Amino acid sequence: MDVLLNEDEEMIRDGVRRFFDAECSPDRVRGIEDGGARTDPELWRQLAELGWLGLALPSVYGGGEAPFTQLTVLFEEAGRALAPVPLHPHVVTALALAEAVGRGECGPLAATLVSEACVGDSLLTWAWSERLPGMGPETIELSATADGNGWRLNGHKGMVEAFEIAGHCLVAARTQTGGSANGGLTLLLVAPNAPGVSAVARRTLAGDFQSEVHFDNVYVDGDGLVGRVDEGWDLARPMLQRAMVLNCAMIVGATRRAAERAFDYAKERHAFGHPIGSFQAIQHTCADMITWVDGAELLTREAAWHIAQGSDAGLAAAAAKAFTNERCQAVLREANQIHGGYAQVREYDQQLWYRRAAAWSMRLGTSMEHRRAVAQALEL
Amino acid sequence: MDFGFSEENEAFRAEIRAFIAENVSPEIVQEMHDGTQGAGIGPLTKDLIHKIGQRGWIGMSWPEEYGGRDADIIDQYIFEEELARARVPLNLGNFIEQAPAIMNAGTEAQKQYFLPRLVRGDVTFALGYTEPSGGTDLASLKTRAVADGDDFVINGQKVFTTRAESSSHIYLMARTDPEAPKHRGISIFLVPMDTPGITVRPLWTLPGGRTNEVFLEDVRVPKESMLGAENEGWNIGASALNLGRAGARRYCIYVSPFEDLLKYLQTDDLGRDIARDPVVRDKVAELYCEAQVARLFTMRSLSMVRRGQNPPYEISSEKIWGPEFQVRTTEAASQILGPYHQLWEGEAAPNGGSFPRQYVNAMVSTFGHGSTQVMRTAIARRGLGLPRE
Numbered sequence: 001m002d003v004l005l006n007e008d009e010e011m012i013r014d015g016v017r018r019f020f021d022a023e024c025s026p027d028r029v030r031g032i033e034d035g036g037a038r039t040d041p042e043l044w045r046q047l048a049e050l051g052w053l054g055l056a057l058p059s060v061y062g063g064g065e066a067p068f069t070q071l072t073v074l075f076e077e078a079g080r081a082l083a084p085v086p087l088h089p090h091v092v093t094a095l096a097l098a099e100a101v102g103r104g105e106c107g108p109l110a111a112t113l114v115s116e117a118c119v120g121d122s123l124l125t126w127a128w129s130e131r132l133p134g135m136g137p138e139t140i141e142l143s144a145t146a147d148g149n150g151w152r153l154n155g156h157k158g159m160v161e162a163f164e165i166a167g168h169c170l171v172a173a174r175t176q177t178g179g180s181a182n183g184g185l186t187l188l189l190v191a192p193n194a195p196g197v198s199a200v201a202r203r204t205l206a207g208d209f210q211s212e213v214h215f216d217n218v219y220v221d222g223d224g225l226v227g228r229v230d231e232g233w234d235l236a237r238p239m240l241q242r243a244m245v246l247n248c249a250m251i252v253g254a255t256r257r258a259a260e261r262a263f264d265y266a267k268e269r270h271a272f273g274h275p276i277g278s279f280q281a282i283q284h285t286c287a288d289m290i291t292w293v294d295g296a297e298l299l300t301r302e303a304a305w306h307i308a309q310g311s312d313a314g315l316a317a318a319a320a321k322a323f324t325n326e327r328c329q330a331v332l333r334e335a336n337q338i339h340g341g342y343a344q345v346r347e348y349d350q351q352l353w354y355r356r357a358a359a360w361s362m363r364l365g366t367s368m369e370h371r372r373a374v375a376q377a378l379e380l
Numbered sequence: 381m382d383f384g385f386s387e388e389n390e391a392f393r394a395e396i397r398a399f400i401a402e403n404v405s406p407e408i409v410q411e412m413h414d415g416t417q418g419a420g421i422g423p424l425t426k427d428l429i430h431k432i433g434q435r436g437w438i439g440m441s442w443p444e445e446y447g448g449r450d451a452d453i454i455d456q457y458i459f460e461e462e463l464a465r466a467r468v469p470l471n472l473g474n475f476i477e478q479a480p481a482i483m484n485a486g487t488e489a490q491k492q493y494f495l496p497r498l499v500r501g502d503v504t505f506a507l508g509y510t511e512p513s514g515g516t517d518l519a520s521l522k523t524r525a526v527a528d529g530d531d532f533v534i535n536g537q538k539v540f541t542t543r544a545e546s547s548s549h550i551y552l553m554a555r556t557d558p559e560a561p562k563h564r565g566i567s568i569f570l571v572p573m574d575t576p577g578i579t580v581r582p583l584w585t586l587p588g589g590r591t592n593e594v595f596l597e598d599v600r601v602p603k604e605s606m607l608g609a610e611n612e613g614w615n616i617g618a619s620a621l622n623l624g625r626a627g628a629r630r631y632c633i634y635v636s637p638f639e640d641l642l643k644y645l646q647t648d649d650l651g652r653d654i655a656r657d658p659v660v661r662d663k664v665a666e667l668y669c670e671a672q673v674a675r676l677f678t679m680r681s682l683s684m685v686r687r688g689q690n691p692p693y694e695i696s697s698e699k700i701w702g703p704e705f706q707v708r709t710t711e712a713a714s715q716i717l718g719p720y721h722q723l724w725e726g727e728a729a730p731n732g733g734s735f736p737r738q739y740v741n742a743m744v745s746t747f748g749h750g751s752t753q754v755m756r757t758a759i760a761r762r763g764l765g766l767p768r769e
């Protein structure tokens with residue numbers, strides 16, 4: 001037991017931070033948002049070259065085969081830097097494909113995509129949630145009906161990241177109705193430009209885009225199958241857990257940076273002839289901020305550790321997400337409070353962290369939903 | 381990051397559990413409970429401390445020459461966690477806080493005398509820090525120790541001196557130089573409680589336990605009873621206090637009301653019915669997440685201490701989060717159990733009435749041993765480098 005970063009993890013943290021400090025300034029982040037771009041292609045190319053897109057993917061496909069804990073550290077840093085690239089959907093999808101390949105539960109397409117994912121040649125994303133804000137399997141209604149060697153998809157997905165620029169999207173569909181909510185799901189790879197697919201991209205609070213995607217009799221052939229028919233939950237469950245933990249890592253990374261900016265500001269900004277950071281009320285607020293973000297970080301890392309161990313991370317990931325969503329929002333709010341009016345101004349940088357980390361906390365399941373999962377896991 | 385315990389650690393945990401199953405009877409638990417109500421340490425309890433001491437578990441991470449076994453502090457954490465889970469009050473002998481101070485600052489004679497006796501449970505300390513003038517601003521204490529030949533003569537008053545009625549010694553902070561700045565004129569004395577001039581008067585607390593006022597009137601002690609150098613007492617005491625704030629023992633205190641509540645909702649007939657309410661489930665799940673944070677803060681402090689780091693603010697975070705979580709839990713429990721939560725005794729009282737006791741007891745953690753306000757200031761100044769006004 002040693003919950004601090006080990007040497008390898010520290011190396012990843014320091015290396016990634018140095019890279020982003022040099023390459024990913026707030027101005028660059030701002031530029032991507034203001035231009036309405038979906039990604040920063042140059043930054044993406046660099047991340048691929050450094051081997052970070054495939055950090056935790058199997059080495060046979062060109063990945064770094066690093067443990068999930070190291071990947072989590074990478075995501076903390078990407079969140080801290082507000083890296084304007086679709087790292088999260090890409091890596092989450094690639095890991096799910098790699099798992100299916102490892103289990104021998106997919107065709108050659110998935111294996112090819114994992115190789116391409118490592119070098120950044122093919123951008124991957126995934127489509128899960130539909131109408132309700134929740135992430136449970138019962139929310140999946142998009143139907144896939146067998147058609148010859150493949151399937152026909154009909155329905156819609158509500159919030160898909162980087163959809164228009166992705167090469168492939170892993171779509172959760174219902175191949176069977178009537179059984180348990182977990183049963184009857186199937187994961188299928190769809191090309192965003194396939195006939196019958198239409199998408200509308202919408203700006204988010206974070207300044208990026210989420211697409212609403214409609215599937216009108218879209219044909220997916222047998223090679224698009226990932227995992228087993230009707231038993232997609234087997235793959236989706238660990239995929240969602242990884243997605244939640246990596247999302248928490250980004251929130252924690254960005255929130256910590258927002259808090260550090262507030263601590264620095266409290267040392268410089270004067271009121272009534274004193275630095276505001278010398279007032280006990282501000283000091284105590286800062287003490288809570290660091291305590292909360294540290295708590296979220298530890299929960300996140302513990303869940304990541306469970307995943308790296310190959311043990312079930314359901315409870316740990318739900319606890320991390322429920323806590324991180326709410327406590328990090330509270331940290332961001334207090335960081336804004338310390339900045340006073342300047343936190344409200346677009347020209348001033350603080351809002352870059354605030355809007356993104358807050359928006360990320362609204363993705364991948366609400367605190368209420370995750371607490372419901374916690375209560376269930378506790379056999380209440 | 382490694383959140384797991386090694387096979388050796390787990391084997392040790394199994395050993396402790398077996399020991400508890402064999403040696404901690406309901407009679408002993410009852411006797412220990414009575415001990416906190418003023419009865420003092422009974423024979424069964426003393427025998428238990430002896431047995432624990434014989435196995436080298438009391439000062440586990442101490443050097444072997446002092447009766448410890450040089451064990452990994454993780455084993456000590458496991459030991460504390462398991463005993464706390466079995467509701468064995470671990471502060472019986474104060475071996476965790478005072479022994480390290482004696483090891484660091486004591487003379488050879490003091491080490492030879494106190495350490496083996498602490499390990500065997502023959503010496504127990506009452507903590508004579510707080511005075512009527514205030515516990516948070518401890519350095520303002522007024523009890524005076526005046527040199528007189530080979531002795532010191534001590535006059536003053538302590539308050540909230542828990543277990544003074546049953547301890548063999550008092551670990552006493554007194555002012556030896558009234559002219560020096562307040563932190564620089566304090567010394568520590570290790571004084572037998574049967575020294576003439578010491579009077580103990582009980583103060584009964586809300587949950588039903590006993591603490592005391594201790595009056596010191598011309599208490600004459602030899603100079604050898606001073607721990608460390610004269611006027612250096614503040615530093616010795618402060619380091620003991622900081623370490624005393626971490627560890628499984630305290631985290632277990634913070635989360636035990638939650639664990640009791642959870643168990644009640646999981647296993648009791650009424651509890652299970654109450655736990656069907658989704659609003660209750662949401663609250664309990666929230667508390668669960670927060671309890672994990674309390675546990676993880678302790679694991680973090682331990683990881684840092686084990687790496688030889690002196691945590692600049694992390695122990696203070698632990699000392700804010702845990703106690704405030706404890707208070708939140710008891711307040712939540714009161715609204716989850718409603719009218720049942722007020723029952724202090726009787727058949728209908730959940731857990732025999734332990735919940736309202738925990739309710740009134742919880743906030744001792746938020747001001748004792750470094751108040752949450754002072755801890756917040758310490759984080760801000762020491763951890764984050766925020767300026768003084």
Ligand SMILES: Cc1cc2nc3c(=O)[nH]c(=O)nc-3n(C[C@H](O)[C@H](O)[C@H](O)COP(=O)(O)OP(=O)(O)OC[C@H]3O[C@@H](n4cnc5c(N)ncnc54)[C@H](O)[C@@H]3O)c2cc1C
Nearest residue numbers: 507508509510514515516517540541542747748749751753
């Ligand atoms: C059951 C029980 C057992 C105890 N056992 C022992 C024992 O064995 N030995 C022992 O020595 N003591 C013991 N104590 C005493 C305990 O340590 C003190 O109560 C504690 O230190 C607080 O001191 P006080 O009660 O004098 O409150 P005060 O010090 O008067 O504090 C009152 C309030 O003022 C706040 N405050 C003080 N300074 C500041 C500041 N700078 N900024 C903001 N807020 C501030 C505090 O946080 C607190 O909320 C025990 C107490 C209890 C209730």
